[in-house]
Amino acid sequence: MRRSIYTLGLAVLLLSLAASATTFTFDTDPFAGTPVLGVPGRQIVGGEQFISFSPGRDVFQFSSPAFGVSGPVNFVNSTAQGVPSGGVNVVVLETFDDDNNPLTPFGAGQAANLIADRITTPGAGFFIYFNQSLDLPRLVYSTDLSSNTSDLKILARMLNLNGAEGKNELPDFTADNFEITTATNAVPEPASLLMMSTGLLGVGGVLRRRIRG
Secondary structure, three states: OHHHHHHHHHHHHHHHHHHOOOEEEEOOOOOOOOOHHHOOOOOEEOOOEEEOOOOOOOEEEEEHHHHOOOOOOOEEEEOHHHOOOOOOOEEEEOOOOOOOOOOOOOOHHHHHHHHHOOOOOOOOEEEEEEEOOOOEEEEEEEOOOOOOOOOEEEEEEEOOOOHHHHHHHHHHOOHHHEEEEOOOOOOOOHHHHHHHHHHHHHHHHHHHHHHHO
16 A cells, blocks of 8 residues: 555656646846847847747746736737737747748748738737748747837747757647746746645655654
8 A cells, every 4th residue: 555655656746747847937138238229220139048848838938027028928820921910929930931042041030021011010029930041940039020120039949849840849839838927937837836746745655654664
């Protein structure tokens, strides 16, 4: 009986650790220390994080004060033609090229232009697009999703979602993968905390009985 309880508790603990989401938090001024916002025309700033991201469980968390984007998340996952004219602050773009010319690889600027061609309501926001040269998706902040001169900050590149497999996973992104908050630190989800505590209590209870015995 003790062995069964111990095994169950350990299994729950391991399951909770394996299934727990990773929250990637962005809570600082994306253009801090740069003159980008004072330079005419579009500026694209790199220096992004290199990460592994699972659309099935992970979350991008953005600070509203740092980015000037108010919640809640207004999300669309679509080709350029499906992006609505307004009411959107997060876009996952499923268009992978804009001119079918290999000499002009599809990058953040081209993706931003496709989005700006559709959105008419000014406002800052975020988008994910598939970079043709790097062969992987990148997360980008735009000072104005409706403008083809908006400044862009590349926030992250998702190294594990490369190639055709990465393109195929873009439709798996949902609004649940994004969060806009005034908080600066990510907090584990209640479900994850409950599973972890259940596993720890199960293991701890067995260990206490063994010590007393």
